[in-house]
Amino acid sequence: MAIYRVGDGMDLVLESQSPTVLAIGAGTGRTGLIWNLDYWQDMTRTLSLVLTSSVIALVIGIPLGILMAKSNVAQTIIQPILDFMQTMPAFVYLIPAVAFFGIGTVPGVISSLIFAMPPVVRMTNLGIRQVPSDLIEAADSYGSTSWQKLVKVQLPLARKTIMSGVNQTLMLALSMVVTASMIGAMGLGTDVYFAVGRNEAGSGFTAGLAVVIIAIILDRITQLVNKPEH
Amino acid sequence: MEKVKVEHLTKIFGGHNKQVRSMIEAGKSKAEILKATGSTVGVSDISFDVQSGEIFVIMGLSGSGKSTLIRMINRLIEPTAGKIAIDGEDLTQLDKKQLREVRRHKMSMVFQQFALFPQRTILDNAAYGLEIQGVGKEERYAKANKALDRVGLNGYADQYPDQLSGGMQQRVGLARALANDADILLMDEAFSALDPLNRKDMQDELLELQADLHKTIIFISHDLNEALRIGNRIMIMRDGRLVQIGTPEEILTAPANDYVERFIEDVDRTKVITVGSVMIRPYTVNVDTDGPRLALRRMRDNEVSTLFVINNRRELVGFIEARDTVKLIEDDHDRSVRSIKSIVNPDVKTTTVDTPINSIIDEISSISAPLGVLDDQQRLIGVVIRGAVLAAIAGD
Numbered sequence: 001m002a003i004y005r006v007g008d009g010m011d012l013v014l015e016s017q018s019p020t021v022l023a024i025g026a027g028t029g030r031t032g033l034i035w036n037l038d039y040w041q042d043m044t045r046t047l048s049l050v051l052t053s054s055v056i057a058l059v060i061g062i063p064l065g066i067l068m069a070k071s072n073v074a075q076t077i078i079q080p081i082l083d084f085m086q087t088m089p090a091f092v093y094l095i096p097a098v099a100f101f102g103i104g105t106v107p108g109v110i111s112s113l114i115f116a117m118p119p120v121v122r123m124t125n126l127g128i129r130q131v132p133s134d135l136i137e138a139a140d141s142y143g144s145t146s147w148q149k150l151v152k153v154q155l156p157l158a159r160k161t162i163m164s165g166v167n168q169t170l171m172l173a174l175s176m177v178v179t180a181s182m183i184g185a186m187g188l189g190t191d192v193y194f195a196v197g198r199n200e201a202g203s204g205f206t207a208g209l210a211v212v213i214i215a216i217i218l219d220r221i222t223q224l225v226n227k228p229e230h
Numbered sequence: 231m232e233k234v235k236v237e238h239l240t241k242i243f244g245g246h247n248k249q250v251r252s253m254i255e256a257g258k259s260k261a262e263i264l265k266a267t268g269s270t271v272g273v274s275d276i277s278f279d280v281q282s283g284e285i286f287v288i289m290g291l292s293g294s295g296k297s298t299l300i301r302m303i304n305r306l307i308e309p310t311a312g313k314i315a316i317d318g319e320d321l322t323q324l325d326k327k328q329l330r331e332v333r334r335h336k337m338s339m340v341f342q343q344f345a346l347f348p349q350r351t352i353l354d355n356a357a358y359g360l361e362i363q364g365v366g367k368e369e370r371y372a373k374a375n376k377a378l379d380r381v382g383l384n385g386y387a388d389q390y391p392d393q394l395s396g397g398m399q400q401r402v403g404l405a406r407a408l409a410n411d412a413d414i415l416l417m418d419e420a421f422s423a424l425d426p427l428n429r430k431d432m433q434d435e436l437l438e439l440q441a442d443l444h445k446t447i448i449f450i451s452h453d454l455n456e457a458l459r460i461g462n463r464i465m466i467m468r469d470g471r472l473v474q475i476g477t478p479e480e481i482l483t484a485p486a487n488d489y490v491e492r493f494i495e496d497v498d499r500t501k502v503i504t505v506g507s508v509m510i511r512p513y514t515v516n517v518d519t520d521g522p523r524l525a526l527r528r529m530r531d532n533e534v535s536t537l538f539v540i541n542n543r544r545e546l547v548g549f550i551e552a553r554d555t556v557k558l559i560e561d562d563h564d565r566s567v568r569s570i571k572s573i574v575n576p577d578v579k580t581t582t583v584d585t586p587i588n589s590i591i592d593e594i595s596s597i598s599a600p601l602g603v604l605d606d607q608q609r610l611i612g613v614v615i616r617g618a619v620l621a622a623i624a625g626d
Contacts, residue, residue, distance in 0.1 A: 135345050135347060137301075137306055137339075138347075138358075141337075141339040141416075142333060142339075143333035143334035143335075143362060143363070145330065148362045156349045157347075157349065
């Protein structure tokens with residue numbers, strides 16, 4: 001199972017590192033807190049779940065968004081599917097994921113992936129379609145191929161919009177952590193889930209806090225990429 | 231030599247092509263066709279040719295189809311019917327790849343809103359056309375720099391478009407077109423977004439460049455003054471139809487119909503140009519301090535036969551003429567006359583700075599003396615002479 005291996009591999013990498021590696025540029029205080037609360041291992045599992053599902057969502061989502069932007073037919077077909085994916089309660093995705101992949105991290109990744117993918121598809125489509133028409137005309141009038149137009153004009157100009165889609169996708173994947181823990185995707189979500197079951201407000205909050213810290217770090221990293229060039 | 235030949239070019243937006251075309255042939259108007267079929271006629275059955283090295287201006291108001299027409303010449307908009315031949319090669323028959331080659335090597339376009347790529351430097355913008363042709367970095371930068379030099383933008387290569395003013399951005403647009411070294415320039419209202427002074431500068435520059443480069447330029451404009459200034463020939467369009475093709479002289483002297491005539495009337499120079507732009511510095515003599523000999527000397531020095539007479543407060547009193555002054559001096563045997571008061575003619579015609587010159591034409595053609603220009607405190611600030619008014623009307 002390729003996805004499983006990717007997730008597992010990332011797990012290993014993160015678990016073998018000291019907290020300071022992740023702390024570079026992200027604020028030692030915050031990750032230090034996670035370490036202190038004894039959530040480091042759970043955090044690495046959560047992070048690997050989030051990153052794995054996000055990366056796969058982006059790898060599928062961005063090309064899909066480009067396809068949508070380039071073809072009106074594709075847009076008409078994909079749009080309702082995205083609506084469906086986003087409005088269907090996330091719990092529902094757990095059922096087929098478990099049916100196909102059993103209990104564990106893999107179905108967690110699959111359901112997070114489905115839930116988190118729509119924003120990046122939509123934003124890629126929107127970003128490319130929002131490129132001013134006279135710039136497209138300029139690119140065409142100088143004899144650009146479709147690929148040249150995409151790479152030299154459309155994607156650079158859509159970058160900000162696409163990056164906010166990437167950001168949204170990461171955040172949504174993170175928000176699936178607790179839901180995914182119900183089907184055995186271990187991590188911070190599991191701590192929250194158990195805390196709810198045992199009525200332990202304290203440990204629920206601390207685990208939740210660890211999720212928030214990851215969210216803030218991921219959010220700041222994606223925003224860093226999005227800062228203006230000149 | 232014919233560079234571009236357009237035959238029966240038609241563009242219909244919204245389908246029903248057959249029906250619409252038969253209605254066009256039957257001479258139905260754009261509005262009638264829209265009502266009957268729901269389709270808009272962008273351009274209807276236009277034929278013209280452009281000679282090599284010519285500036286061909288396509289003129290019309292918004293909605294006349296001129297932008298659609300220029301976009302059909304490089305097939306940014308697909309024609310519904312008709313032919314476009316460049317150097318004898320029919321563009322409408324080309325496949326995507328051949329069309330790309332034509333766009334890369336035969337024509338370049340300049341856009342109304344500049345259409346520069348905001349994330350690229352000025353140099354990379356100018357080099358865009360070469361970059362997509364796969365020209366190596368060194369060669370394309372050398373050519374792009376040369377093109378930027380031509381439009382007076384050396385030193386701006388590393389800036390970004392949003393750091394430049396509108397006029398400079400359009401120079402980059404022009405440089406991008408020149409860097410490709412294509413024979414044909416398509417300029418879509420290229421100077422319309424600029425302020426009047428910048429627009430005039432750019433027109434001058436385009437004419438200078440053209441004197442050097444001998445490109446074939448198809449220029450879209452909604453401004454007849456611009457068309458008259460830069461066009462070797464002008465084509466006037468209305469509602470997608472061709473109204474008249476001719477040299478500026480032909481358009482002005484033999485307008486094809488009422489529509490063109492109204493156009494020409496609208497740009498009547500005498501209504502637009504004011505006294506302020508044709509007045510010159512006045513030659514004056516002060517009635518309170520200056521005598522006849524000084525006045526005569528000043529006339530000789532400046533080679534004029536009349537001088538305006540002002541007082542100490544620079545208010546206009548009248549004018550004196552050379553022969554009266556000479557007579558005054560000759561009659562003055564004992565050299566006792568110190569003043570010119572006796573020969574001042576108070577009957578002087580005046581006007582103000584913002585009067586359009588059409589309202590002073592009658593006056594200036596009936597009197598021989600120049601017209602004084604006064605400010606609101608009745609002080610003399612300039613004069614209008616007949617020659618300057620005529621030159622302004624002629625458009626120099």
